[in-house]
Amino acid sequence: MTLAQAVLDKDRLALSRLLTRVENDTQEGRAALAELFPHTGKAHLIGVTGAPGTGKSTLVNQMALHYRKQDGKRVAIVAVDPSSPFTGGAVLGDRVRMRDLAGDPNVFIRSMASRGSLGGLAQTTAAVVQVFDAAGFDVILIETVGAGQAEVDIARLAHTTLVVEAPGLGDDIQAIKAGILEIADVLVINKADRPGVENTERALKSMLELAHPVKRVFRHHGQTMTVPAQEVEEDTLLWIPPVQRTVATDGTGIPELAEAIARHAEHLRQSGDWVARERARLQSELDALIQETLVSRFRADVSEKRYEEALSQVIQRSLSPWEAVRMLMNGRKG
Amino acid sequence: MTLAQAVLDKDRLALSRLLTRVENDTQEGRAALAELFPHTGKAHLIGVTGAPGTGKSTLVNQMALHYRKQDGKRVAIVAVDPSSPFTGGAVLGDRVRMRDLAGDPNVFIRSMASRGSLGGLAQTTAAVVQVFDAAGFDVILIETVGAGQAEVDIARLAHTTLVVEAPGLGDDIQAIKAGILEIADVLVINKADRPGVENTERALKSMLELAHPVKRVFRHHGQTMTVPAQEVEEDTLLWIPPVQRTVATDGTGIPELAEAIARHAEHLRQSGDWVARERARLQSELDALIQETLVSRFRADVSEKRYEEALSQVIQRSLSPWEAVRMLMNGRKG
Numbered sequence: 132m133t134l135a136q137a138v139l140d141k142d143r144l145a146l147s148r149l150l151t152r153v154e155n156d157t158q159e160g161r162a163a164l165a166e167l168f169p170h171t172g173k174a175h176l177i178g179v180t181g182a183p184g185t186g187k188s189t190l191v192n193q194m195a196l197h198y199r200k201q202d203g204k205r206v207a208i209v210a211v212d213p214s215s216p217f218t219g220g221a222v223l224g225d226r227v228r229m230r231d232l233a234g235d236p237n238v239f240i241r242s243m244a245s246r247g248s249l250g251g252l253a254q255t256t257a258a259v260v261q262v263f264d265a266a267g268f269d270v271i272l273i274e275t276v277g278a279g280q281a282e283v284d285i286a287r288l289a290h291t292t293l294v295v296e297a298p299g300l301g302d303d304i305q306a307i308k309a310g311i312l313e314i315a316d317v318l319v320i321n322k323a324d325r326p327g328v329e330n331t332e333r334a335l336k337s338m339l340e341l342a343h344p345v346k347r348v349f350r351h352h353g354q355t356m357t358v359p360a361q362e363v364e365e366d367t368l369l370w371i372p373p374v375q376r377t378v379a380t381d382g383t384g385i386p387e388l389a390e391a392i393a394r395h396a397e398h399l400r401q402s403g404d405w406v407a408r409e410r411a412r413l414q415s416e417l418d419a420l421i422q423e424t425l426v427s428r429f430r431a432d433v434s435e436k437r438y439e440e441a442l443s444q445v446i447q448r449s450l451s452p453w454e455a456v457r458m459l460m461n462g463r464k465g
Numbered sequence: 466m467t468l469a470q471a472v473l474d475k476d477r478l479a480l481s482r483l484l485t486r487v488e489n490d491t492q493e494g495r496a497a498l499a500e501l502f503p504h505t506g507k508a509h510l511i512g513v514t515g516a517p518g519t520g521k522s523t524l525v526n527q528m529a530l531h532y533r534k535q536d537g538k539r540v541a542i543v544a545v546d547p548s549s550p551f552t553g554g555a556v557l558g559d560r561v562r563m564r565d566l567a568g569d570p571n572v573f574i575r576s577m578a579s580r581g582s583l584g585g586l587a588q589t590t591a592a593v594v595q596v597f598d599a600a601g602f603d604v605i606l607i608e609t610v611g612a613g614q615a616e617v618d619i620a621r622l623a624h625t626t627l628v629v630e631a632p633g634l635g636d637d638i639q640a641i642k643a644g645i646l647e648i649a650d651v652l653v654i655n656k657a658d659r660p661g662v663e664n665t666e667r668a669l670k671s672m673l674e675l676a677h678p679v680k681r682v683f684r685h686h687g688q689t690m691t692v693p694a695q696e697v698e699e700d701t702l703l704w705i706p707p708v709q710r711t712v713a714t715d716g717t718g719i720p721e722l723a724e725a726i727a728r729h730a731e732h733l734r735q736s737g738d739w740v741a742r743e744r745a746r747l748q749s750e751l752d753a754l755i756q757e758t759l760v761s762r763f764r765a766d767v768s769e770k771r772y773e774e775a776l777s778q779v780i781q782r783s784l785s786p787w788e789a790v791r792m793l794m795n796g797r798k799g
Binding site for chain 1: 513751790
């Protein structure tokens with residue numbers, strides 16, 4: 132029996148071993164991914180992103196518990212930390228503390244620290260998510276730390292993206308978040324028992340207006356009118372990110388959050404966006420693979436010596452990088 | 466006269482126009498870059514990164530003023546904000562407020578907001594920096610917002626990288642910074658007149674110990690010993706990032722910071738690291754160009770129709786992405 136078959140048979144040890152091979156990008160890992168691929172496409176991928184200090188990991192753990200206990204779903208957690216090799220351990224530590232999840236055979240937690248390039252990390256995360264999807268996990272929670280392009284790239288993997296805030300993190304922090312609000316399908320204010328929660332909610336809602344200024348244009352008494360996203364009724368096919376309050380440490384607001392996520396999934400299916408997101412995800416994966424294959428073929432074709440010569444000339448400024456590329460391309464075999 | 470020649474002649478209007486063409490990646494922009502390339506390699510590239518709220522922009526402005534007034538150097542500022550399209554305006558606003566720099570023909574400020582992919586932004590920043598370098602700017606300050614891989618990639622451009630902190634931004638913020646400490650050549654605690662500056666300095670120094678645990682191995686009484694970076698004397702060829710306190714709003718500590726930066730440049734030249742960094746920078750630029758050229762050739766070779774067919778089969782899970790790539794590669798012309 133291959134490793135991939137054992138994974139399809141829900142063998143946890145095989146799953147763990149395969150994940151390591153996929154993370155290390157071995158030949159065996161790649162072969163298994165190809166074998167598993169036809170079995171993917173069933174899971175609901177939920178991205179959870181937010182700055183450190185928002186209690187994101189605790190929230191993810193509580194969501195996992197909820198899906199286990201209320202819905203009997205099989206849950207995988209992929210914790211991705213692209214910002215630092217140092218915090219990988221902290222994320223893992225948090226997992227270990229979460230006794231309620233430990234020992235449950237229908238929960239699988241994988242922490243991934245940054246290795247190599249960021250593009251590489253997004254690609255590896257996509258592969259790990261595929262393994263969990265094929266292995267029959269119904270819900271895959273993808274947790275990323277921080278704010279920035281890294282999170283946007285990884286969030287593109289998800290069907291539903293949660294952006295987590297907390298009261299009292301300061302205006303500076305809020306400012307940098309404007310960018311990631313655009314990727315939010317659901318906004319979560321965690322630690323909602325803290326003072327300042329109203330301010331945070333107000334700030335988020337006004338930023339939402341900036342990010343989604345006008346969602347619908349209609350005619351009223353013969354005039355064209357535009358309506359801010361917040362004022363449009365919920366029964367239309369557009370999605371206005373709801374703002375959910377939670378206190379992850381005691382579970383407050385988790386069922387309501389799960390409901391908002393379920394509504395979003397329903398919205399995606401009705402509007403056709405589920406298919407569109409799947410398509411965008413697989414296309415970016417295909418493009419990344421094409422790029423990688425082209426580069427490795429080029430490296431096989433062009434000798435190290437010729438490459439080094441071209442680079443030396445560039446460093447001496449006797450050849451521009453553009454001329455160097457033209458020279459290397461023309462001298463390829465085949 | 467070509468645009469590139471006008472730029473070499475220090476024509477500001479030509480410089481401004483060329484930068485726009487380079488940012489938009491036009492044919493004319495590329496041709497000018499190739500023409501300017503032999504004139505590059507003279508400027509000192511200084512990267513400045515740090516979280517919002519650290520007063521980084523004000524610090525950069527003060528540094529520019531210092532280099533102008535004390536050293537008579539020509540200074541360019543490239544402000545890069547990869548995290549959000551929204552904050553681009555804020556950065557620019559800060560520039561406008563800086564009256565002391567406005568109207569000085571030997572200062573040029575360019576704000577770049579995020580466009581397209583992050584790799585793209587790093588590449589565009591590299592090209593903009595090359596234009597300034599060829600145009601005879603002695604010091605190029607490259608300012609980036611936030612913390613993460615984006616900043617690391619852009620910092621790789623610089624000879625000297627400053628990481629800016631401020632007291633009272635909270636432990637959570639400090640934690641995420643551990644990763645970018647590794648790229649710091651000089652650490653700056655700005656807003657050093659605020660309470661908590663000692664704590665911030667202590668935290669930074671202990672994180673430095675983590676990031677640079679052992680810098681030198683030597684023999685003592687026949688035994689091999691390792692020495693923490695902090696205990697090694699300054700006269701050796703290794704560089705321990707100094708921690709500099711500044712109050713950018715009133716200029717306190719700016720001359721001392723400039724001195725630390727000058728010491729670092731001297732260290733780079735003596736140790737051979739200046740050449741090594743130049744080489745790494747040009748190599749990553751060459752590799753990015755090779756990749757881009759390969760992908761655009763592939764797109765020209767493979768018809769949209771064949772690509773779309775392969776993608777459709779992947780979406781239907783009847784073909785894995787790996788099989789799709791193999792199929793597309795084999796069917797290429799030439």
